[in-house]
Amino acid sequence: MRETDRQEIRHLPLFRGMDSNNFDRLMRGAYVQNFPPQVDLLREGDPSDFLHVLINGSAELFANWNGRETTMSVARPVSTFILAATIQDAPWLMSGRTLEKSRIVLLPSEDVRAVFAEDNVFARAVVSELAQCYRGVLKDAKNLKLRTSVERLANYLLRWQAEHGGGPTFQLGLEKRRLAARLGMTPENLSRSIRALQDHGVQINGTQVEITDHAKLETLAVPTPLIDDPRC
């Protein structure tokens, strides 16, 4: 493992405060891999052998049932997945695949559980991480149950804008069909939603987004921190 990777992991909220010996112990069993795009990383139902740490690239977490598939979330660096399964020694509830070329650190779940049992600082960091994950999915579920697809898209754009400097133009950072899946709709429907937003202060050309009338978009989107603020 590169020293820079090691440093990056060490600075994650999850590992930041823990004892050095314990961190070393985790890193000793770890190994790093570079994956090309579209590689399967995990399959739902399998035992959670490794905690994954995404160093760069991006990965999609999705679920299947009865021949259907849906995207649950998109992981971006630097973040871990899927901590809950690792800690509980329970099967993964989602499958995962790389979207881009990705660099991923694999920490054996047994090591993570062993350190968790001993290191009290780490245990509390796990709590914070899990609480955030929980609130994240909960917001996702609210988003899905309370909003139409156009409303979800509108709020996604506002949030993405805020996270990228707040300027009127920015890049859509995701293939459109992935974005569609992530927002819980089909690519066709996303196309139509994008067109629908032209009347509400948004222009999208390719991956280039321009918010031409922020107030108008907000009137449609009605964003609320209780769904849309990732830090809330």
Place this chain on the structure above:
Amino acid sequence: MRETDRQEIRHLPLFRGMDSNNFDRLMRGAYVQNFPPQVDLLREGDPSDFLHVLINGSAELFANWNGRETTMSVARPVSTFILAATIQDAPWLMSGRTLEKSRIVLLPSEDVRAVFAEDNVFARAVVSELAQCYRGVLKDAKNLKLRTSVERLANYLLRWQAEHGGGPTFQLGLEKRRLAARLGMTPENLSRSIRALQDHGVQINGTQVEITDHAKLETLAVPTPLIDDPRC
């Protein structure tokens, strides 16, 4: 507080292993209240002043946005809500109200956080609880995104049956309009779904459910532990 309540709380997974002094400290600041049905307990967005422990009765956790409302879950005894908000000192993401006459213990969030900071056993119990909550919402989200409303109802019945002895007849344990909201549909749609299931081995009269052809129902429902098993 009654001694029986105290015992019941003490035996919850969350409080079972913790130090007696710390448990006493939590209980010292606690107070118990008996609520009639339909009483508002929490409002989303408010600071999470108390960790709620439901001793008996039942409570609905729901969310609003832009004039719409949806039920996120139904809490049954003995369980706590909402731990993540308490630990993070973050606002509630859901509102709550009693459904039936309910007995609820209120633990000041500050006390919970203070004990969490000191008691390592408790901290790890919090991890288990949060991991389960996380996986629970995740399963809910999968249920919503991957299944139609008839399929959700079919699986709900199978699960409810399994949790109540597995016999062919049982009670529906919830007002139909609440059940509808919980399953993410309207009361009208639930009525039609119930009728649709008549051709698939289910008879429902009032609150009385009879599974007349379990195999046939399973053929429609296609249950999977990765969505339907609460212990998975």
Place this chain on the structure above:
DNA sequence: CGTTCAATTGATCAGCGTCAAACTAGGTGG
């Protein structure tokens, strides 16, 4: 310059919500 895959567009359809009306059950008062 052609191949390939994503994105778009149109037509159609299934799922589900909305609205209104009829029906039912449980509780209340005469």
Place this chain on the structure above:
DNA sequence: CCACCTAGTTTGACGCTGATCAATTGAACG
């Protein structure tokens, strides 16, 4: 004991949202 009231439930008609299918356009890349 029965008529009545109220709230939940059921039914029917209708419309909106979003999925599906098929065809076309567009863009990236060898």
